[in-house]
Amino acid sequence: MPKIDKKQISSFRVQNGLDENIVREISKAKNEPEWVLSLRLKALEIYNSLSLPSWGPSLDELDMNNISTYVRPQTDMKDSWEDVPDEIKNTFEKLGIPKAEREYLAGVGAQYDSEVVYHSIKNELLEQGVIYTDFDSAIKEYPKLIKEYFTKCVPLDEHKFIALHYAVFSGGSFVYVPKGVRLEMPLQSYFRLNSPESGQFEHTLIIVDEGASLHFIEGCSAPKYNKVNLHAGCVELFVKKGGYLRYSTVENWSKNMMNLNTKKAIVEENSLMEWVSGSFGSHISMLYPMSILVGDNAKTEYTGISFAGKNQNLDTGFKVLHLGKNTQSLVSSRSLSKNGGVTTYRSQVKIAKSAKGAKCSVSCDGLMLDDISRSDTIPLNDLQNNDITFSHEAKVGKISEKALFYLMSRGLSEKDATALIVRGYANPISKELPLEYAVEMNRLINLELEGGDAL
């Protein structure tokens, strides 16, 4: 795999730390409307008033005084790869983004540190009224839509790192798919955090209008440094009546990254929200995508896998809130741990009084590949009416000795046999991804099994 240059190519970087001056500096650098600055300052106030969570992995290594919350690369946003500076373009070339765009994507957004450096969308989609742009541009070009939806799915005071996010957010994507428009090819946003001791706080807002359909893919990576980097992004998704949205993520942050991302979807009547998630990177991850099924007959599915290797603590899971009648949720999560890695499946299923006829099924499996790793399962279920069908199951253990023996008796080495079993274990997730991403996911699994680092 080609190595990517870590050379720093920023044009502007706020000083490390977080205070009102820094927030104002970020807002000024972006030339934002006044209401955005007010929102940022309110979020900062909330951030300072909230405490760290009393549960989950320790976040002691995170010191905001050592993090720069805004790093602008040496370019503004382009709509042609030819215009993107070589160093940045080469990075994304090695990640396969331009190639993917040419071959099978309807549009691409590429973020480098704190800003989007490239954005494009196929003309035929523009003609159908699809909006796909970077979030900063959306604030200026579509203020009405932004004001209607921004922070409505994930409020400022949800938790400390969301408040941090809203104080310093930068970059990210805005997507609007009009009524009845069905995108056959996916849109992708790729996030690359190249600077050490910095953070990425992109905001993604997607609105799939009535009867519309979209597959959105998110990818991310960063080079490894000895210092802590922070990712506290936010994803807000709105799936309107009869709509369909699949949100796929293959996360490959470097092993010095603290990944404290928040993702949530509001799913209306008769619509379907699908999450596909592969978490392979980060030093510490706290990631719990959530679907709120507000409309009757709304459905959500979550398929996810996490693989924790050496020095990794991946605390991930899924949350679902059933509010509407006859809503359905299906959760399937798998985790692997090796070389002292720690995986924790942490989830919440809440079925409210109003959610008559709700159905939910949760399955979470943990596979441990050695006896120095750890796998925990902490699922919470809160059920508030009796007209429901709910089931949850979980398993934890090691690779079946019988399966290993069988494969080795067929001539495979133990290493190859283990890899084959692990790929089979991950198959329910990889088959939900487009082929190229499934291949990428398998590559990351192989790297983890070998104990290597990705790009």
Add this chain to the structure above:
Amino acid sequence: MKINTSPVFTCNHYGINNIEIFDDGIVKKQQKFNAFLKNGIQICQKEINLEHLIKQKSNLALEIVLDGKKNNQNGEIEFNFDEKNNFLVEDLQILTLKNTTSNLNIRYNISPNAYHNGSINIVCEKNSHLSLNIITTNPSSLNLSNITFSLEENATLSLGLFDFSSGKGVYRVWGSLCGKSSKIDLKNIYFNKQNAVLDLNYYFDVQSQMCDASMNSIGILSGKAQKNFKGTIDFENGSKKSCGTEKEFCLLLSDTCRAKALPILLCEEEDVSGFHSTSVGKIDKNVMFYLLSRGLSEKEAKRLYVNSKLSAILSEVDSNLSSEILDRINKEI
């Protein structure tokens, strides 16, 4: 006061990390409580004096040594509350000697406006087998029960908890499987109604090889009853070839009950097998229709349905006790 804390914290606003109890208004009586001992069970009842009461804050202490001999094999202890004896803070120490088999039933017949705060510590020596059933009836009072256990090599503890309550019940069962091939089999049946609140907190610490930790909880809620279930099986390093199973099923008979469950599996050892499952639901309409179409009345059909759900546990319990539990539940339905 917040008690019965989960071994692993979740977000505070989920309201399951612990439970709040208010015992300020309870009049703490400093008088002995007499247990009713059946079947000639040999026990040693500690003398309680006033100083001890004040110091230990208990008004009954029993040391029960089960040596497997005939008169200690099948014992029963009853704690009968009434208007005068409605305050019990007891300390029970149960020791099962090695290579013995014993059965013990403990009944708490709690009266209204009473207070019970019990502590039972169980030690099962090597190769011993103890079947301990605790049956509690609680119409409206506060019932706190803390059970701890420690199992040596090849020891087996079969612990049955049966709770019939309209009051507040807090159960904490925490223990360690210290010895190789030790086994804990917790069976829990509850029927809670009206404004009952039940908080269950079970934690099995699997420390040794080839252990077997099993918890199976089946419950029925009606009225505005609420239940929190926190079950944890913790496979520590060194617990090779051990297995752990958590099963929880809750039947909701009314629209106003609430069931929360937090079934946790913690695993630091690769060569184990851990499994948990929870399910919640109401009485299946199709099953009811089928039974009614066979000529059963609605009540009979409900009883049959509920009995079938409970059979998973009751089939492994002494037949007399099993019949008693079924009769009580059938009366409630």
